[in-house]
Amino acid sequence: MSEDARRVRMAEALLRHFSACVKSVQLYAPEHPLVKRAVDQLAESFERAHVESEELVIGLIDHQAVVDGVPLLATPGVSETVERLQALGAERLAFRRGLTPDELLAFVRQLGARPALSGDRRDDRLAALSSPHVTVGRLTLQRQIDADCCDVAAMREHYGQAVAGAEALWDQARAEGSPDPNAAIALVDGLASAIGENPRAMLALAALHRYDNYTFTHMVNVSVLTMAQARSLGITGTLLRQFGLAGLMHDIGKIRTPAEILTKSDRLTDAEFAVMMRHPLDGAEILRRRLDLPPLAAVVALEHHLRIDRTGYPAGVERSSLNLATQLCSIADVYDAMRSQRAYQRAFPTDRIMAVLQQHDRKRFDDRLVRRFGQLMGVYPIGNIVRLDNGSLAVVTRIHAPDPARPAVRVVVDPSGKRLDRPYDLALWTEEGRDGPPPRIVVPVDPDEAGFDPLAYLDGAAA
Ligand SMILES: [Fe+2]
Ligand SMILES: [Fe+2]
Structure with missing residues (x-):
């Protein structure tokens, strides 16, 4: 089993045991053997996770749980637990090594209690979930965003190299029909470490860079802005890079779009726009054939013009929801497209872009993700x-x-x-x-x- 598959399995088991525990305390007295068994199973899951890291974090975003950086699709039993936590305002749960079965029992009893019976205020109930090894609170943006020191010249060079790398990747993909996976992965690795080193400068560069080569700067910017959002939601490591790769490749289907349409300086005609609209399907098809790239890239390429209110294109895609990576990539995509200078459209001022993104709340984008994006970028981004x-x-x-x-x-x-x-x-x-x-x-x-x-x-x- 691959490392990623193992982490997903572990995260799923943990969440399942968590929900089973909440159910059992709702049905039986705390001393009942079935409750004890459920708590022991949950404690074991945590123990296994704590072998590798001191702290295990569960984030709750848009009815989705992210366990140790792994976003999980909620199954019915698990959804109920996630909803209970969200109803209390919990967004980030950190469980530290040394967690005892007694602490876990107290946690699930508190969570399972019916609000009407407990009689407590929501804030008090949220506070009561914390204990010496458990901290429950709201998601905060990663401290590094503020705490780094800026070596802008080095970052500018790094950014310039990434744009040149994107151009080379694009040309190669156009010539050969699909992108070189090693070049793409190396490019994203470089961007991910630059964001880790100096997120302020990278965000400033992505938010301000002047465009004379829109296609390649757009690839880099969407990758950077997608990773920056994912990091702020607690996603790290391999998964973070997969989000970055999906951002980099989201428009790769455009290698099949005729150059005269792609570079046309006037507004596209309806017929030309119809050709342009093929790029999500083309991108998904190109990336799906590349077994050496993570499948998430093909999913995001297919979905990135679909909206949560079921509008967008391509038409006829059956779906119950959009992947989290798609949602982050779409916000980055719209933001970057609006602020870039195109021949037929003046760039929007940054404050106007945030207003437009917010207007689309609940229709095109999840309002909480847009709010977080606003907290990350500000109304006036760093460097404005x-x-x-x-x-x-x-x-x-x-x-x-x-x-x-x-x-x-x-x-x-x-x-x-x-x-x-x-x-x-x-x-x-x-x-x-x-x-x-x-x-x-x-x-x-x-x-x-x-x-x-x-x-x-x-x-x-x-x-
Ligand atoms: Fe696109
Ligand atoms: Fe795009």
């Missing part, structure tokens, strides 16, 4: 130049997840239009600054208009 209401210009240096419209910035140009010798940092979300309330952002500003390179101001910015 913004005009403040006192007239100065500043570069966004850090997103403040609780208030994505009010980030930390580095002020570069003063209200009179003079470039500062010593730029200074401001936290815009605070109530009171040194001289009263901090200024507010009025509008994002195009770097060409501002006349300076914002990324140069990320180096050494207060994290």
Whole structure:
């Protein structure tokens, strides 16, 4: 059995035992032998998982459980447990090594209790689930997003190499009919480690890069933005790279789209659009033939223009829900397409893009995933130049997840239009600054208009 298959099996067993335990405490007294057996089985599952890692994390996203980074499709018994947890507001459950059967019993009794009988408030019930080896709370964005230091020059070079790699991969795939899996995997490995090293700079590059070669930057950006979202949901390791690969390859079906349609600078005619719309099916077919690539890539290529309200294309795809990787990739895809400069369409300002994504809540995208994307990217992404209401210009240096419209910035140009010798940092979300309330952002500003390179101001910015 492969390492991935083993992890999936382990995660499934754990969740099954978990649900069996909740059921048993609802049916029998805590001292009943069947309850004891169910708790012992669950404790054993945790023990096995804790051999490999100190902590096992279960994340709950959109009625789906992600156990130790493995997203699992919910079966009926398990769904009930997931729903109970979500009803209490639980999004992230961490179980640490040393967990005792008594702690587990207390946990499942609390979870299985009927709210009407327990009489407690939702927050109190959520707090009561935690114990010395169990922490229950909400999902938070990974700390590294803020805590890294920026070596922007190295990251810029890395990003440039990735775009060149994507171009080479595209040309090779176009010539040979399918992509070279080793080149694709190496490219994603490089991007995944760059995101691990310096997520702020990589997100800034993906969110701001100027396009003269849209197809290849789009491949890289969708891969980066998909992985960044997946990381923020607790997905790591092999699975994270599979999400990245799926993002990189989502439009690979376009190698079969005639170049005159692909590069047309005017709006496509209906007939041309119909040809363009074939790329999800073509992509899935191309990737499905490559047994050396993970099947997730073909699934995402097929699904990435399908929406959760069952609109989109290709038509006639039978499905009960969309894969989590597809949903993250679609958000990244729409975001990147809207902010890129195409000949027939001016790039949307970043604040407008977030508003559009949010408008599509529940129709095209899951609202919780869009909300998280907003917390990750901010309304004005890292590296954006913004005009403040006192007239100065500043570069966004850090997103403040609780208030994505009010980030930390580095002020570069003063209200009179003079470039500062010593730029200074401001936290815009605070109530009171040194001289009263901090200024507010009025509008994002195009770097060409501002006349300076914002990324140069990320180096050494207060994290
Ligand atoms: Fe597409
Ligand atoms: Fe795309």
